Amino acid sequence: MPQATALVGPSRGQRRTSLLLALPALSLLIVFFALPVLALLLRSVLEPAPGFSNYVTLLGSSTYSRILVNTFTVSAVVTVVTLLIGFPTAWALALMPPIWSRLVFGVLLLSMWTNLLTRTYAWMVLLQRTGVINRTLIDLGIIDQPLPLVNNLTGVTIGMTYIMLPFVILPLYGVIRRIDPAILQAAALCGATRAQAFRRVLLPLVMPGIAVGGLMVFVMSLGYFVTPALLGGTANMMLAELIAQFVQSLVNWGMGGAAALVLLSVTLSLYTLQLRLFGTSGLGGR
Amino acid sequence: MTPFLEIAGLSRHFGSFVAVRDVNLEIRKGEFMTFLGPSGSGKSTTLYALAGLDTPTSGNIRIEGKSILDVPPHRRNIGMVFQRYTLFPHLTVAENVGFPLSVRRRPAAEIAAKVGRMLELVRLQDFAQRKPGQLSGGQQQRVALARALVYEPPVLLMDEPLAALDKKLREEIQCEIRRIHRETGVTILYVTHDQEEALRLSDRIAVFSKGVIDQIGTGAELYENPATRFVAEFIGDSDFLPCDVLAVRDGLASIGLSGGLAVDGVPLHGNPAAGKAELMLRPERISLSRAMPASGPALPAVIGDLTFLGSHLQVAAATLDGRALSVRLPFGHEVVGSLARGDEVWLSFRPADACAFCSAQGGS
Numbered sequence: 105m106p107q108a109t110a111l112v113g114p115s116r117g118q119r120r121t122s123l124l125l126a127l128p129a130l131s132l133l134i135v136f137f138a139l140p141v142l143a144l145l146l147r148s149v150l151e152p153a154p155g156f157s158n159y160v161t162l163l164g165s166s167t168y169s170r171i172l173v174n175t176f177t178v179s180a181v182v183t184v185v186t187l188l189i190g191f192p193t194a195w196a197l198a199l200m201p202p203i204w205s206r207l208v209f210g211v212l213l214l215s216m217w218t219n220l221l222t223r224t225y226a227w228m229v230l231l232q233r234t235g236v237i238n239r240t241l242i243d244l245g246i247i248d249q250p251l252p253l254v255n256n257l258t259g260v261t262i263g264m265t266y267i268m269l270p271f272v273i274l275p276l277y278g279v280i281r282r283i284d285p286a287i288l289q290a291a292a293l294c295g296a297t298r299a300q301a302f303r304r305v306l307l308p309l310v311m312p313g314i315a316v317g318g319l320m321v322f323v324m325s326l327g328y329f330v331t332p333a334l335l336g337g338t339a340n341m342m343l344a345e346l347i348a349q350f351v352q353s354l355v356n357w358g359m360g361g362a363a364a365l366v367l368l369s370v371t372l373s374l375y376t377l378q379l380r381l382f383g384t385s386g387l388g389g390r
Numbered sequence: 391m392t393p394f395l396e397i398a399g400l401s402r403h404f405g406s407f408v409a410v411r412d413v414n415l416e417i418r419k420g421e422f423m424t425f426l427g428p429s430g431s432g433k434s435t436t437l438y439a440l441a442g443l444d445t446p447t448s449g450n451i452r453i454e455g456k457s458i459l460d461v462p463p464h465r466r467n468i469g470m471v472f473q474r475y476t477l478f479p480h481l482t483v484a485e486n487v488g489f490p491l492s493v494r495r496r497p498a499a500e501i502a503a504k505v506g507r508m509l510e511l512v513r514l515q516d517f518a519q520r521k522p523g524q525l526s527g528g529q530q531q532r533v534a535l536a537r538a539l540v541y542e543p544p545v546l547l548m549d550e551p552l553a554a555l556d557k558k559l560r561e562e563i564q565c566e567i568r569r570i571h572r573e574t575g576v577t578i579l580y581v582t583h584d585q586e587e588a589l590r591l592s593d594r595i596a597v598f599s600k601g602v603i604d605q606i607g608t609g610a611e612l613y614e615n616p617a618t619r620f621v622a623e624f625i626g627d628s629d630f631l632p633c634d635v636l637a638v639r640d641g642l643a644s645i646g647l648s649g650g651l652a653v654d655g656v657p658l659h660g661n662p663a664a665g666k667a668e669l670m671l672r673p674e675r676i677s678l679s680r681a682m683p684a685s686g687p688a689l690p691a692v693i694g695d696l697t698f699l700g701s702h703l704q705v706a707a708a709t710l711d712g713r714a715l716s717v718r719l720p721f722g723h724e725v726v727g728s729l730a731r732g733d734e735v736w737l738s739f740r741p742a743d744a745c746a747f748c749s750a751q752g753g754s
């Protein structure tokens with residue numbers, strides 16, 4: 105409860121101790137994160153000439169804004185799809201006997217620990233024109249021509265959804281497990297149909313988990329590089345690819361910095377919004 | 391006439407464990423029935439079957455002659471107050487109480503009026519806008535009670551709703567529950583392991599022991615005529631003495647106590663085949679005198695402890711072969727003033743007030 109913490113907040117001495125304890129981590133952050141970001145910020149407004157020309161180009165040109173739109177659309181779709189798949193999965197995991205849920209978690213973690221490139225190449229094999237999916241669909245007579253599933257945004261969306269799934273399943277599972285089943289039984293006895301119990305009791309209680317998982321996936325998707333680079337096409341780039349191109353191929357640090365800072369500011373504002381709406385409770389702290 | 395609520399041959403197995411075995415019960419409309427029994431005796435399991443939250447292994451439950459086993463919980467129209475706190479943590483007290491009405495799509499004005507009345511009933515008007523997390527345990531249970539009553543269900547189930555409350559608050563809410571029962575005529579099934587609470591509230595009590603109902607009756611019936619040793623122990627205080635069954639006629643036994651005392655005409659329960667039994671005496675039905683009584687069975691005993699308890703005197707006595715017996719004497723009894731530790735006295739009783747339970751079956 106916020107009031108309670110405000111009343112019994114940490115004393116000044118305690119605050120100084122915790123600051124001292126955080127010092128190593130804090131200095132690490134400053135040296136390896138804040139300073140480079142600052143340098144990037146400076147380059148984005150100083151190169152090639154002082155001013156905001158880089159930002160104007162980035163947000164003004166139709167090519168670049170297409171990339172921004174692509175990035176946001178793919179991230180949003182990936183977020184929604186992972187939530188739609190992740191919620192029932194987490195629900196089922198919370199209900200199933202512990203032996204089974206442990207098995208599923210094992211598979212989930214194993215896939216997370218497997219090399220990202222390996223997993224992405226595996227999707228390439230599955231999704232390509234002569235891949236398993238297209239061949240199965242053709243053999244079943246559902247389609248005549250192979251579907252273009254790879255080297256475009258569809259491929260990116262499929263691959264990223266797969267990679268992001270654990271990041272919604274784990275927090276949702278945690279939140280759902282903490283809900284007392286007796287509360288849902290009480291809702292049923294109060295006369296709530298399954299749909300009403302879901303919408304009016306379960307969903308509000310799971311909301312913090314949805315917010316945390318959804319935000320995490322959205323933010324990670326915005327800056328994702330490997331999957332779009334491998335499964336995406338050259339015609340439909342995403343933001344991270346653009347940044348890499350500016351820096352690596354074009355050696356244009358000014359534009360690269362501007363794009364990176366657009367990404368960073370969107371991420372930070374989303375995070376702030378989430379904190380406003382749900383506090384830190386969904387993050388596992390109390 | 392068909393009973394209002396009928397439980398017929400209800401059993402619930404968990405694997406090889408039998409939590410409830412062949413429970414049969416008929417409840418009249420408007421009756422206050424209490425399930426009384428120790429922890430793990432199957433009270434909650436029976437209640438959950440009634441609520442539809444658990445499916446019995448066998449047996450049936452009927453309301454007004456119609457089986458409700460196939461009716462899902464949300465359409466049974468049964469109210470329930472759980473043993474645990476089950477308020478919706480994201481809703482305020484008022485929203486919690488209004489929940490059953492709002493899922494029934496009642497107009498907002500009606501909801502507000504009824505919620506106000508219910509909160510008044512449980513004396514929580516001032517807490518309407520709080521969240522459950524900001525209430526004490528007792529307040530939460532009162533909100534749960536209001537939530538279970540607000541839609542006026544014909545049957546209300548209560549699973550130890552007051553277990554978490556202190557004595558004063560518990561007695562206060564017991565009074566409320568009795569008043570609500572009187573005023574609304576709702577049929578209540580109430581679970582408790584507190585005999586005083588059961589006696590205070592109920593029209594009839596069903597005593598649960600290890601998944602079966604040992605006896606059903608009014609508090610007075612259970613006290614006067616317990617069917618098993620378990621019921622005798624659970625309702626009221628009791629003394630037990632081992633004895634031999636010498637003869638049985640018409641449910642009355644002749645028994646022999648140690649020391650050669652034979653008593654005729656003692657009501658007997660159970661199968662006397664093994665010839666061993668236990669004699670049950672109520673401490674307040676034992677008479678104490680200094681001289682051996684002229685007639686009737688009497689045991690010589692020695693006074694151990696004396697405890698003055700206001701309206702009565704509690705005497706811990708021991709028979710000559712060392713069996714402890716407690717005796718309760720009304721204050722003002724002729725010998726009370728002169729009694730002292732170590733005195734030799736006679737304890738007498740009327741055979742009809744006593745009861746013998748055969749110890750053969752189950753070893754209970």
Ligand SMILES: Nc1ncnc2c1ncn2[C@@H]1O[C@H](COP(=O)(O)OP(=O)(O)OP(=O)(O)O)[C@@H](O)[C@H]1O
Binds near residue numbers: 428434473
């Ligand atoms: N889901 C379950 N699986 C296995 N055993 C169970 C289950 N639910 C209840 N039991 C067992 O059934 C027995 C009866 O349980 P029940 O909850 O009905 O007891 P109770 O009389 O309500 O006790 P209390 O006063 O402690 O609430 C207990 O021994 C319990 O361990």
Ligand SMILES: [Mg+2]
Binds near residue numbers: 433434435473549
């Ligand atoms: Mg119980």
